[in-house]
Amino acid sequence: MSEFVTTDYYDTDNDGGTDVQLIDTDGDYVADEERYDTDGDGVTDVVYLDHDGDGYTDEIRVDLNGDGVSDYTEYQGPFPTA
Numbered sequence: 001m002s003e004f005v006t007t008d009y010y011d012t013d014n015d016g017g018t019d020v021q022l023i024d025t026d027g028d029y030v031a032d033e034e035r036y037d038t039d040g041d042g043v044t045d046v047v048y049l050d051h052d053g054d055g056y057t058d059e060i061r062v063d064l065n066g067d068g069v070s071d072y073t074e075y076q077g078p079f080p081t082a
Helices: 045-049
Strands: none
């Protein structure tokens, strides 16, 4: 996650436009757009997808052959449709 940075509608990068405002409604310095809670229960979705608490969703790191490369990264064929 990126850090929450407040801006004051100035053009800090001199690109001709005002800087994007990141909204932080709970004041924890993490932008609201960086956390998702699709069921609205107050628990971010990553908690449900990260059972070992290492900050990565577990399904991305499945490595059935044990070679240290995730199956998702290794897969070279088309994804099944049915």
